[in-house]
Amino acid sequence: MKTTSKKKAIEEINAAEKLVRKAEVDHYALFSCFQHFQSNPNKFIILNVLKNDVALTEDNLEVKEVLDVLGELITEDHEMN
Numbered sequence: 001m002k003t004t005s006k007k008k009a010i011e012e013i014n015a016a017e018k019l020v021r022k023a024e025v026d027h028y029a030l031f032s033c034f035q036h037f038q039s040n041p042n043k044f045i046i047l048n049v050l051k052n053d054v055a056l057t058e059d060n061l062e063v064k065e066v067l068d069v070l071g072e073l074i075t076e077d078h079e080m081n
Contacts, residue, residue: 009042016046017053020070024062033066034073043074 019036022029037043047070054063 012040012042013046013049016040017050020050020063020066023066023070030066030069034070037070037074038077047071047074 016033016036019029019033023033037047040046047067051064051067051071054060054067
């Protein structure tokens with residue numbers, strides 16, 4: 001993988017992680033996070049990376065719940081289209 005591709009992937013994951021953190025306490029931020037994932041072609045990969053990261057490093061129930069809700073919404077949206 002090229003350096004620019006790695007950098008872009010890391011930036012996408014970091015941006016998604018920031019949105020998920022905001023979505024813990026704000027429903028509007030959850031919707032914004034969903035829109036971000038919805039428009040991203042790598043949404044399932046990024047979601048998996050974030051879920052694995054949370055599972056390995058944190059015991060934060062709110063983050064897990066946000067990621068679960070996002071996963072359900074993204075899957076439903078993907079199946080409808």
